[in-house]
Amino acid sequence: MDPYIGVEERFVAFAGGEPRIAAVVVIGSRARDDRPADAYSDLDILLVVEDPAFFLETDDWLWQIGEFHISFVEETIGGAKERRVLFDDALDVDFVLLPEAEAWSALRSAEAIGILQRGYRVLVDKRGFFALLPGMSIRPSAATLPDEAEFLNNINDFWYHAVWTAKKLLRGEVWMAISCLDCYMKHKLLWMIEQHARATHGPQRDTWFAGRFLDTWADDATKDALRHAFARYETQDIKRALFETMDLFRSLAVESTEKLGFCYPCKADRVATQWVIGALYE
Numbered sequence: 001m002d003p004y005i006g007v008e009e010r011f012v013a014f015a016g017g018e019p020r021i022a023a024v025v026v027i028g029s030r031a032r033d034d035r036p037a038d039a040y041s042d043l044d045i046l047l048v049v050e051d052p053a054f055f056l057e058t059d060d061w062l063w064q065i066g067e068f069h070i071s072f073v074e075e076t077i078g079g080a081k082e083r084r085v086l087f088d089d090a091l092d093v094d095f096v097l098l099p100e101a102e103a104w105s106a107l108r109s110a111e112a113i114g115i116l117q118r119g120y121r122v123l124v125d126k127r128g129f130f131a132l133l134p135g136m137s138i139r140p141s142a143a144t145l146p147d148e149a150e151f152l153n154n155i156n157d158f159w160y161h162a163v164w165t166a167k168k169l170l171r172g173e174v175w176m177a178i179s180c181l182d183c184y185m186k187h188k189l190l191w192m193i194e195q196h197a198r199a200t201h202g203p204q205r206d207t208w209f210a211g212r213f214l215d216t217w218a219d220d221a222t223k224d225a226l227r228h229a230f231a232r233y234e235t236q237d238i239k240r241a242l243f244e245t246m247d248l249f250r251s252l253a254v255e256s257t258e259k260l261g262f263c264y265p266c267k268a269d270r271v272a273t274q275w276v277i278g279a280l281y282e
Helices: 002-015 052-057 062-066 101-107 110-116 148-170 174-201 219-228 234-259 266-281
Strands: 021-027 043-049 068-075 079-086 091-100 122-123
Touching: 002 021, 002 043, 002 062, 002 122, 043 052, 043 068, 043 101, 052 091, 062 068, 068 122, 079 174, 091 101, 101 110, 122 219, 148 174, 148 234, 148 266, 219 234, 234 266
Parallel strands: 043 091
Antiparallel strands: 021 043, 021 122, 068 079, 079 091
16 A cells, blocks of 8 residues: 555645645656656645744644654755655655745746646645646657757856866865866766757657656666766876866767758867866876
8 A cells, every 4th residue: 555645645734724725736756657656756835825934933733644764855946845744664755835826826837737737636726727728748748958058058057167167176276176076067968968869869758847757768878978977086086087078068969060051169068178177287
């Protein structure tokens, strides 16, 4: 038996008698057929509420759902707030809080539609929010490919930060260097991996979000190169991983711009690469 069923049932009972809650909707893996939940999946619940502050400033209300051991608040997609909770038996539940006054417009945003298209289950809907939404398909619609200006801006951003990372390393700021390399630059690399997949296979290629299921939609050469692109907290290994990341990004960006009919910014690549090589190895 799915242990999350009990959590859902207790929460529905609580929400039904709680006037601050207008709607309760399950999203994520426990609401979709494509890549459904497994034994390690959490439970994602979207709450449309009168006042998110009540649910964010205290976690006393959680005791009506079950015994919990960890509870904290963080930002989620679109700048919304969520309370993340670990109940008994390591059952993790994310409660995303959406103000009722903003719900209708927020649920029609591109980000929300992208999530809801993959599937959702309405548990409580006191105001009819979800009855007004169009039916959602299991798979999202084809992505809109970026225009040349956006594409080139991201490429230039990457090369700028290759130089920035090298400078931090030369200054001895190992934490800053590895943070830029394996956080900021990797986000840019992920963006390029997504664009390469769409440029190669068409805009209908489902690249999910935030690197989810990358092993199923990125090509084999990219996945092989990623094995060498992350660094240990050590100067020489950061140098190595920086060049591995630069090489992979360049390969994907050049091929993608060619397929999309864009002009690759060779000067940005050349100037940044020559400076980094000279600074770190000469």
